[in-house]
Each structure stands twice: as structure tokens, then as C-alpha cells.
Amino acid sequence: MTLFQDLIDRLTGHQRLTLTETQRMLVLRKGVINTILGPGKHRLPRRDVLTELHDLEALFFVSPYERALMQNRPELAEAHLTEFRAGPDEVLVLLRDGVPARVxxxxxxxxxxxDAGPWAVEQHALTESMVVLKAVAQRLVRVGLQIHLTRVEIAEGHVGLLTVDGVLVDRLNPGAHAFWKVGRNVEVKQIDLRQRTHEVTGQEILTKDRVTIRVNLSADYRVVDPVKAMGAVKDFDQALHRALQLAFRKTLGSMTLDRLLAEKVGVDTEAADRVRTQMAGIGIEVGEIALKDVILPGEMREILTAVVAAEKQAEANVIRRREETNATRSLLNTAKVMAENPVMLRLKELEALETIAGKVERLTVHNGTEGLMSDLVKLRD
Incomplete structure (x- = not known):
């Protein structure tokens, strides 16, 4: 039977083919869309016929004849295909068996x-912030459709400032966030809200008496108004750096070196108030500001070292003379007491003898015990 059919097909100019359950075939006769074949056996003419095989597992109908099919054979397209179209202000998530298949x-x-379905659709309106619901974003990531999302994680202690096409639209708290990637420029700038320290090192300043010094500054600060901090200046760290430089340069430049070294703590307070006022205007709260180090040139350092050494030597001499005077006065008073009281003198002698006896192993009394006892009796009398 098969040989007979093949013979008839050759004589009549036909061909036979078989499609499986997951295959469909678009047939054009003489260049015009004729039909869409489903699973089973089919007999087609060999001449003036074009065929296009499709796999249902591809899910989507993609063909150069798509527009012609929809316009010229709408009933055929409706029988086999379903069209989904997203509006200008929405995103569609196509679901196959309840699982996202395309965005x-x-x-x-x-x-x-x-026949590749069942199909369903989720409509998501585009908001001003372009935000994607957390549950929707998680589902799309699980099935590998994250290409349509812009994902950002805001760290603890930070805040995210969301801009869409250059316009600030929202403030984001710590956590994971997702936004639709639909051709608009979505950016998130993270601002650290924690307490931080800014250092200004090696700042050269000319004092009033024309001595060039280098100072190291330190300032504790935190951002209290991130929106103002981002909008007022390009970089608030650099703004704080310049404010510290200018404030201390102005304060220290109007002082002599001696006054600067003597009033270092007061200088901190005066310059710090100026910096705090300026930075509060851009949303930055400045805490402790310290003039950590004042570094002098080598020659000036040697001169000051010599001056300090001389001052300390003079102080030491004064103290030494004062102590010597006190010691001499004390000896004089003791001598007067002993001169007026022989018993006191004798007691001092015995104390000296006791001290000497405690430091030697053997004591020989040349005067004899009788003489020693006589002296003790005299002392007692």
C-alpha cells in the first residue's frame, strides 16, 4: 500500500509528511498563505508550495509571514495564535501554566x-518610580527573566536616592529593590548615614609672623538630609574638606606662632563653629573638629627646642636653689636646737650609732661596757 501511494504521489506531484503533537506547519501555495497544519499525516503538492515548520516548545510564533497572516488570514491566526500587546504605560508578564514565560x-x-498554553497575563502599571513589587521581582529572577529588571541593594545604615531620567522621585530604605528596565534611565545613589571621620592632612598655613606650618585636621560628621546634601553640592565630602581648609587657614593665618601654640584648644572652637554653620546649610551635621597636629619647619623646631630646654634648665636651677636654701635653713634650725639642748645632741649620737650597728656584723666598744654604762647613766640623769 505504501509503495502504491508513493507511486501515485510521484505521478500526481504530491508529497506526504507527518507532524508530531509539538509541531505546526505554515503552508503557502503560490506565495499565498493557505493553512496551518497540526499533528498527523498530510499530503501536499510538490510544486508552488512553501512550508515553514514551527516547534510549540518555542512558545512564540516568529515568522517573516507574521504580518501577512494577521492581516490577510485573521481567522486562521485566531484559530492557532493569541496576541498580547503592552500599552504605553504598562508592562505585561505572560504566564504559561502560571509560570512567567516572557515580559x-x-x-x-x-x-x-x-496549543502551547494555557496562557494568562499579568498587567503592571508603570509608576513614576518604575518600582517592581518585591514578589513579582523574585518570581522573574527565579525563572531567569531578570534582564528586564534593574536591581539595587541598599546596605544597612545607608539610604538610596532614586532618580528617573535625572529627576529625584523617591527615597529608598535599606534592602533589595527592583525597577522596570523599559528604556528610561533609572539610577540609585547610596548615601552613608553613619557617623564618619574626615581627615585633612599636611595643610600648609602661613602664620601672622610669617612662619610656615603644616597642620592635620580631623572632623566627625554625618549626613542628616541626604536630599539636600546631594542637590546642594556635587560632592559633600569635598565641600567639607574645603570648608575645613578655609576656616582654619583664616583663623590660624591671623595668629602668631606663639599664640597659636598657647591657644590651640581655643582655635579649634573658633574655626569649628564656622565650619558647622556652613555645612548645616547643605544637610551635613559636623561633630567634633580637632586641630590634631601642628608641624613646624626643621629650623623653627630646633629653635623652639632650644628655647624650651633653656626655660626648663632655668626652672630646674631655681628649684635646685630653693631646695638647697630650705635644706640649709633646716640644718641651721637643727644645730640651734642641739646647741641649746645637749640631751638632744646625745640622742642623735645614739641614733647614728644604732644605724651603724645595723650595717655591720660586729661592733667593738673600746671604752668598755663600764664607760658605756656611765655615759647612759649620765644621759639618764
């Missing part, structure tokens, strides 16, 4: 095979 951004359409 359609605004003004984009897609044709799916009905």
Missing part, C-alpha cells in the same frame, strides 16, 4: 501558540 515592555507585542 513585554510598553508598545511591544507577542504572538503565542494557543
Amino acid at each position: 513585554l515592555i510598553p508598545e511591544v507585542r507577542a504572538l503565542v501558540w494557543k
Whole structure:
């Protein structure tokens, strides 16, 4: 029977083919769309016939004849295909068996095979912030459709400032956030709200008496108004750096070196108030500001070292003379007491003898015990 059919097909100019359950075939006769074949055996003419095989597992109908099919054979397209089209202000998520299969951004359409379904659709309106619900974002990431998302994680202690096409639209708290990627420029700038320290090192300043010094500054600060901090200046760290430089340069430049070294703590307070007032205007709260180090040139350092050494030597001499005077006065008073009281003198002698006896192993009394006892009796009398 098969040989007979093949013979008839050759004589009549036909061919036979078999399609499986997951295959569909678009048939054009003489260049015109004729039909869409489903699973089973089919007999087609060999001449003036074009065929296009499609796999249902591809889910979507993609063909150069798509527009002609929709316009010229709408009933045939409706029988086999379903069209989805996203509006100008929405995003569509196509679901196959309840699982996201594709994301359609605004003004984009897609044709799916009905037999590849069942199909459903989720509509998501585009908001000003372009934000994607957390549950929706997680589902799209799980199925590998994160290409349509812009994802950002805000660290603890930070805040995110969301801009869309250069316009600030929202303030984001710590956590994971997702936004639709639909051709608009979505950016998130993270601002650290924690207490931080800014250092200004090696700042050269000319004092009033024309001595060049280098100072190291330190300032604790934190951002209290991130929106103002980002909008008022390009870089608030650099703004704080310049404010510290100018404030201390102005304060220290009007002082002599001796006054600067003597009033270092007061200088901190005067310059710090100026910096705090300026930075408060751009949303920055400045805490402790310290003039950590004052570094002098080598020659000036040697001169000051010599001056300090001389001052300390003079102080030491004064103290030494004062102590010597006190010691001499004390000896004089003791001598007067002993001169007026022989018993006191004798007691001092015995104390000296006791001290000497404690430091030697053997004591020989040349006067004899009788003489020693006589002296003790005299002392007692």
C-alpha cells in the first residue's frame, strides 16, 4: 500500500509528511498563505508550495509571514495564535501554566501558540518610580527573566536616592529593590548615614609672623538630609574638606606662632563653629573638629627646642636653689636646737650609732661596757 501511494504521489506531484503533537506547519501555495497544519499525516503538492515548520516548545510564533497572516488570514491566526500587546504605560508578564514565560515592555507585542498554553497575563502599571513589587521581582529572577529588571541593594545604615531620567522621585530604605528596565534611565545613589571621620592632612598655613606650618585636621560628621546634601553640592565630602581648609587657614593665618601654640584648644572652637554653620546649610551635621597636629619647619623646631630646654634648665636651677636654701635653713634650725639642748645632741649620737650597728656584723666598744654604762647613766640623769 505504501509503495502504491508513493507511486501515485510521484505521478500526481504530491508529497506526504507527518507532524508530531509539538509541531505546526505554515503552508503557502503560490506565495499565498493557505493553512496551518497540526499533528498527523498530510499530503501536499510538490510544486508552488512553501512550508515553514514551527516547534510549540518555542512558545512564540516568529515568522517573516507574521504580518501577512494577521492581516490577510485573521481567522486562521485566531484559530492557532493569541496576541498580547503592552500599552504605553504598562508592562505585561505572560504566564504559561502560571509560570512567567516572557515580559513585554510598553508598545511591544507577542504572538503565542494557543496549543502551547494555557496562557494568562499579568498587567503592571508603570509608576513614576518604575518600582517592581518585591514578589513579582523574585518570581522573574527565579525563572531567569531578570534582564528586564534593574536591581539595587541598599546596605544597612545607608539610604538610596532614586532618580528617573535625572529627576529625584523617591527615597529608598535599606534592602533589595527592583525597577522596570523599559528604556528610561533609572539610577540609585547610596548615601552613608553613619557617623564618619574626615581627615585633612599636611595643610600648609602661613602664620601672622610669617612662619610656615603644616597642620592635620580631623572632623566627625554625618549626613542628616541626604536630599539636600546631594542637590546642594556635587560632592559633600569635598565641600567639607574645603570648608575645613578655609576656616582654619583664616583663623590660624591671623595668629602668631606663639599664640597659636598657647591657644590651640581655643582655635579649634573658633574655626569649628564656622565650619558647622556652613555645612548645616547643605544637610551635613559636623561633630567634633580637632586641630590634631601642628608641624613646624626643621629650623623653627630646633629653635623652639632650644628655647624650651633653656626655660626648663632655668626652672630646674631655681628649684635646685630653693631646695638647697630650705635644706640649709633646716640644718641651721637643727644645730640651734642641739646647741641649746645637749640631751638632744646625745640622742642623735645614739641614733647614728644604732644605724651603724645595723650595717655591720660586729661592733667593738673600746671604752668598755663600764664607760658605756656611765655615759647612759649620765644621759639618764
